[in-house]
Amino acid sequence: MSASEIGAAEVLAAVRDIVPTLRENGRKTEDQRWLLADNIELLEKADVFRIAVPKKFGGLDLPVAEQAEIISEISRGCGSTGWVSMVWISTAWIASLYPDKAQEEIFAEGSVRISGGFTPGGTLKPVDGGYILNGTWRFNTGVPGAQWNVHAALVEHENGEHEELFAIVPTSEIEIADDWDVFGASGTGSATSTAKDVFVPAHRIVGVDVYDASTRDRWNADLKGRNYNLTSYILATCAPVYLGLAKGALELFLERTPGKAIAYSNWTDQAEHPYTQVQVGHAANKIAACEALQSVWLEDMQRPADAGEKMTTEEKAAVRGQVGYVVQATKEAVETLFNISSASAILRSAPFQRSFRDIAALSLHGLLTPVGSLEAHGRVLLGLEPGTDYL
Numbered sequence: 126m127s128a129s130e131i132g133a134a135e136v137l138a139a140v141r142d143i144v145p146t147l148r149e150n151g152r153k154t155e156d157q158r159w160l161l162a163d164n165i166e167l168l169e170k171a172d173v174f175r176i177a178v179p180k181k182f183g184g185l186d187l188p189v190a191e192q193a194e195i196i197s198e199i200s201r202g203c204g205s206t207g208w209v210s211m212v213w214i215s216t217a218w219i220a221s222l223y224p225d226k227a228q229e230e231i232f233a234e235g236s237v238r239i240s241g242g243f244t245p246g247g248t249l250k251p252v253d254g255g256y257i258l259n260g261t262w263r264f265n266t267g268v269p270g271a272q273w274n275v276h277a278a279l280v281e282h283e284n285g286e287h288e289e290l291f292a293i294v295p296t297s298e299i300e301i302a303d304d305w306d307v308f309g310a311s312g313t314g315s316a317t318s319t320a321k322d323v324f325v326p327a328h329r330i331v332g333v334d335v336y337d338a339s340t341r342d343r344w345n346a347d348l349k350g351r352n353y354n355l356t357s358y359i360l361a362t363c364a365p366v367y368l369g370l371a372k373g374a375l376e377l378f379l380e381r382t383p384g385k386a387i388a389y390s391n392w393t394d395q396a397e398h399p400y401t402q403v404q405v406g407h408a409a410n411k412i413a414a415c416e417a418l419q420s421v422w423l424e425d426m427q428r429p430a431d432a433g434e435k436m437t438t439e440e441k442a443a444v445r446g447q448v449g450y451v452v453q454a455t456k457e458a459v460e461t462l463f464n465i466s467s468a469s470a471i472l473r474s475a476p477f478q479r480s481f482r483d484i485a486a487l488s489l490h491g492l493l494t495p496v497g498s499l500e501a502h503g504r505v506l507l508g509l510e511p512g513t514d515y516l
Contacts, residue, residue, distance in 0.1 A: 133191035139171035147202030154312035177218040183235030200369025204483030205312030209267040224342040226328040240267040241275030249280040255326040266315040309486025360448040371455035374480035408458040441516040446502020453495035
């Protein structure tokens with residue numbers, strides 16, 4: 126099948142076929158603190174890293190809803206692989222907001238892996254033809270296997286004002302530390318990246334107008350359908366990781382529970398215990414409710430994009446609040462299942478405990494932690510300013 130004939134259904138089917146392998150590779154991925162080469166190769170063959178690339182450059186240009194479904198399925202097999210895939214996919218979409226010359230360089234091969242450090246951890250100094258980039262960025266997910274990396278940095282203008290800009294550079298031009306050692310999502314390789322006197326040509330720099338997809342000097346500036354609000358888009362591609370992790374945890378729990386006795390009791394089959402049944406029902410319905418809520422914000426994002434319009438503050442706040450709720454609810458669903466699991470669930474050979482640790486770790490992400498997201502949504506519902514620039 127040629128690249129032009131491949132669509133979301135084909136990519137999704139290919140990913141479903143490799144879920145067992147991703148799950149089986151989970152412990153090795155965790156032990157080496159980075160994705161197995163086998164995982165990356167399988168995803169590459171499934172055309173996962175083309176799904177956010179414009180068709181103009183040989184990509185599939187899928188809408189965010191179809192991207193989300195694919196990311197969720199990857200995460201059902203392995204949380205770390207799902208999180209890295211999400212970063213590479215979503216940052217590829219961000220690259221489509223850069224000027225034409227940058228897009229031609231970045232998307233030259235059609236399939237591309239791009240990571241990014243989005244907290245301004247560096248500086249940009251204007252020079253002839255561009256800027257000199259210096260700085261350090263922590264938690265740079267996926268950078269060990271990325272071909273390009275986005276760096277948020279500040280430039281100081283002659284009048285003393287500072288401006289946040291986003292530079293995209295080949296990863297061959299930056300240093301990557303071996304400093305990612307954590308208890309959950311440990312296979313994401315979210316290492317520290319450092320730039321030392323890296324020249325970035327002007328066409329590989331965008332400003333804060335990237336947040337509402339208002340960047341110019343690009344062929345797709347006025348096209349309808351894919352110019353999403355940046356923060357809403359990032360949130361909408363992150364949420365499927367939590368959903369995939371929770372769905373995978375439920376699947377693993379249901380596989381291992383029937384026929385398992387409850388220790389130190391007369392129950393010979395935990396599946397027959399009413400408390401188990403009720404708790405499984407709670408977990409399953411929390412996950413299903415979250416999937417239903419996801420369909421709402423995906424539609425609310427696609428509608429204005431298709432019309433060539435910008436999302437309102439109320440719509441953006443709703444996306445952030447709803448995603449925050451999903452992070453909380455999916456974590457609670459997995460915790461519910463963990464709390465009724467037998468002691469053998471803590472064995473590192475059991476994939477279930479990895480889902481539990483991965484979702485616990487990822488729920489602490491600054492943009493996705495439920496408290497901040499629900500606060501911003503609640504403030505807007507109450508007629509107040511959101512209290513954050515990240516909408």
